[in-house]
Amino acid sequence: MNQREVTKLVTYIEENLRASPSSGLPFVDSRHSRARLLSKQNHVVYGRRGAGKTILVSSTKDSQDHLDLYLNLEDYKDITFPNIVIHILIEMFTRLDQRIKSAYPWYKFSMKSTKCRKNIKFVCSSLREYLHEPDEETQEVSTEESYQDELTASAKAQALSSKAKTKHGKSMQVKRRLPKSKIDFLRLELTTYKKLIIIISSLFSDQPIFLVLDDFYFVPKSIQPDLVDYFHRLTKGTSLFLKTATIKHRSKLYRRAHGQYVGVELAHDVFEVDLDYTMDNFEELQSFMRQLLDTAIEKSNADVITDDLFSGDGFSQLCLASGGVPRDFLSLFVTLANKAAATDQPIGKIQVTDTAISNIGSKMESMKKDSGDEDAILENYIDRIKQYVYYDKRTNAFLIPKEDLDTDMQIRQAIRELVDLRLIHLVDHNTSKAPSDGRRYEAYILDIGLYDNSRPRNFLQIEPGQRDEKSRKDDLRASPVFDLQKLNESIATKQETATGIKQRGAKKQIYKGIKQQLELSFEK
Numbered sequence: 001m002n003q004r005e006v007t008k009l010v011t012y013i014e015e016n017l018r019a020s021p022s023s024g025l026p027f028v029d030s031r032h033s034r035a036r037l038l039s040k041q042n043h044v045v046y047g048r049r050g051a052g053k054t055i056l057v058s059s060t061k062d063s064q065d066h067l068d069l070y071l072n073l074e075d076y077k078d079i080t081f082p083n084i085v086i087h088i089l090i091e092m093f094t095r096l097d098q099r100i101k102s103a104y105p106w107y108k109f110s111m112k113s114t115k116c117r118k119n120i121k122f123v124c125s126s127l128r129e130y131l132h133e134p135d136e137e138t139q140e141v142s143t144e145e146s147y148q149d150e151l152t153a154s155a156k157a158q159a160l161s162s163k164a165k166t167k168h169g170k171s172m173q174v175k176r177r178l179p180k181s182k183i184d185f186l187r188l189e190l191t192t193y194k195k196l197i198i199i200i201s202s203l204f205s206d207q208p209i210f211l212v213l214d215d216f217y218f219v220p221k222s223i224q225p226d227l228v229d230y231f232h233r234l235t236k237g238t239s240l241f242l243k244t245a246t247i248k249h250r251s252k253l254y255r256r257a258h259g260q261y262v263g264v265e266l267a268h269d270v271f272e273v274d275l276d277y278t279m280d281n282f283e284e285l286q287s288f289m290r291q292l293l294d295t296a297i298e299k300s301n302a303d304v305i306t307d308d309l310f311s312g313d314g315f316s317q318l319c320l321a322s323g324g325v326p327r328d329f330l331s332l333f334v335t336l337a338n339k340a341a342a343t344d345q346p347i348g349k350i351q352v353t354d355t356a357i358s359n360i361g362s363k364m365e366s367m368k369k370d371s372g373d374e375d376a377i378l379e380n381y382i383d384r385i386k387q388y389v390y391y392d393k394r395t396n397a398f399l400i401p402k403e404d405l406d407t408d409m410q411i412r413q414a415i416r417e418l419v420d421l422r423l424i425h426l427v428d429h430n431t432s433k434a435p436s437d438g439r440r441y442e443a444y445i446l447d448i449g450l451y452d453n454s455r456p457r458n459f460l461q462i463e464p465g466q467r468d469e470k471s472r473k474d475d476l477r478a479s480p481v482f483d484l485q486k487l488n489e490s491i492a493t494k495q496e497t498a499t500g501i502k503q504r505g506a507k508k509q510i511y512k513g514i515k516q517q518l519e520l521s522f523e524k
Contacts, residue, residue: 005303006341010334012300017330025330026299027055028292033273034059037243038066040208042235042264044253045245047275048420049366050327053245056275057212060243067204069095070212077218082183084219085230086131089186089193092211093120096200103204116199123196135182186230194238201239208239216246225255225263232264242270249416277324279427279445282464286319289329296330309337311346318347320464321356321448323422332356353454360449367421374417381414381487382423386450388482396451397462397479399433399441404484411484415444423447427464427476434477443476 016025027034037043037060047053061068069092076084097120104113201209211231219227231242253270254263264270277285290306297304310318318336322329335355336347368375389398405412418424428443445462462476 002303003341003344006309006337009297009300009302009304010337010341012302013296013330013334017327017334025055025292026295027052027059028288028295028326029056030288030291031275033275036271036273038063040239040241042232042242042270043244043273044251044264044266044270045243045273045275046248047245048247048323048325048422050325050331051275052326053275054214056273057214057243057245060210060212066208066210067096067099067201068210068212070214072214074215074218077220080135081223081226082135082186082230083131084223084227085183085186086127088213088231090124090127090131093124093196096120096209097124100200100203110203112199113203116196116203119196119199123192130182130185133182190233193234194236197234197238197240206239208241210241210243212243212245214245216244217250221250221252224252228253229263232269244270247420248276249413249420279320279324279425279464280429282319282427285324285464286316289319289322289326290315292326292329293333309340309347311348313349314347314352316463317349317352317448321352323425323447325422328422332359335359350454353448353451356448357451357454360447363422363447363449367423378414378417378421382418382450384486385418385424385482386446388486389446389480390450390452390456393480394456394458395460395462395479396446396448397427397443397476398445398482399431399443399477399479400482400484402430402440402442405442408484408488411487414487419444423450425464427462428473431473431477433481434474441481443479 013025033045033056037045037056045053045056058070060066061070071088071091076087079087097117100113100117100120104110197209201207213231216224216228228242228244234240235242252263254261254265256262266272277288279285293306297306306315318329318332321332332352332355333347336351339351340347364379367378385398389395400415405415415424419426424444424446426442427445431441431443433439433441445464460475462479
């Protein structure tokens with residue numbers, strides 16, 4: 001193993017592991033996702049952290065067939081609705097103004113572009129003023145209304161029967177209480193924004209405009225449907241198209257409120273692009289990871305052959321340890337390759353497992369960052385699962401009845417989120433139990449990082465895609481069945497514990513108060 005060439009490869013991967021405007025690994029497009037994303041349609045890109053969402057949506061900038069507006073919603077995650085809509089609109093129109101300024105400099109004077117830029121500045125100015133207004137308020141409006149009275153007068157110079165009429169004007173102050181809503185204002189202005197988008201597109205030969213909202217899952221789930229709903233409305237009848245990148249089970253794209261549909265529906269309003277490689281097709285996963293590593297070797301100009309870097313089941317174990325996530329795969333590879341170069345020994349299965357175990361802390365930190373206020377519950381869930389599967393049953397695989405997942409939507413959501421957080425991995429979405437009981441199951445395995453050590457004793461590790469000589473998955477089908485009621489019990493126990501702590505705290509405060517009163521009475 002050539003240490004210098006391996007170091008060259010590792011350095012290249014480290015410098016480009018995270019996508020940014022100045023760096024990033026080339027997107028390995030084995031599913032032709034980029035061609036789909038460039039079509040004139042609204043898309044949502046699903047992928048776990050490190051799956052390559054940012055690299056994919058950023059790669060659309062290379063095309064000259066559209067105007068690309070990239071926004072990272074992590075920058076807006078603490079902004080409430082509807083202020084977040086205003087911030088995005090201001091940023092969107094400001095960047096479009098910059099594109100117009102670049103395309104129509106002063107020596108290419110255009111009355112249409114000049115008027116358009118003037119309208120953009122007016123819209124942005126109005127939005128900035130409205131940004132600091134309350135979301136909802138009741139305003140007192142005072143108006144002056146006038147009316148006229150007709151007065152009749154008798155005139156001695158005229159006949160007694162004739163009368164002259166004169167008009168006398170009066171005015172009065174009228175006060176009204178009028179409701180004012182920021183979101184109502186934004187909805188009323190939708191037509192204005194649409195017309196402006198159509199004009200902007202015409203300045204660029206009717207090119208489509210792609211609004212890329214990356215890291216959408218950082219927006220609180222409670223307002224996600226409202227946010228995507230507003231910008232989906234903005235796309236209707238215009239050349240604006242929405243490209244949203246997010247984690248599937250950390251996102252809520254629609255909801256029903258008061259019989260009304262809010263948000264977007266997959267396959268109708270928006271189309272899905274899935275970047276996740278899961279364990280239920282382990283051969284495809286391994287093929288993709290090999291292609292990913294080969295691409296890195298080619299781009300780094302390192303004189304290295306992939307097969308020479310691994311021994312035995314090292315590569316397969318690395319694919320398993322990555323959970324199908326490209327960034328996890330490359331991050332683990334960097335650590336392993338540095339050790340391999342130093343020892344002049346290829347990467348083996350045991351080394352991969354040891355490195356994955358030492359890396360579990362970063363995954364747990366990611367869980368706290370990505371799951372909001374649900375991290376304590378999810379951590380409790382994974383502890384329960386590990387206790388039953390790893391310690392009690394001494395294996396890494398387990399089955400969950402599909403009917404139980406369909407019955408308890410809260411638990412189902414939690415299981416899906418643990419998959420997204422790469423702590424458990426789906427290996428078969430529809431299997432039976434051995435011996436069969438007529439029910440259908442989903443099969444999962446624990447992440448290798450959750451192991452206590454790389455050589456657990458009396459332990460049966462089930463490999464994804466593992467089959468016997470008759471192509472049967474009997475070992476997987478014989479895995480223990482995890483009762484979801486155990487997770488419900490853990491929440492109940494946690495709530496009881498929290499209640500007990502609060503009660504004990506309250507009692508301490510009462511005793512403290514009584515003690516202080518007694519001390520005061522003794523002093524008197």
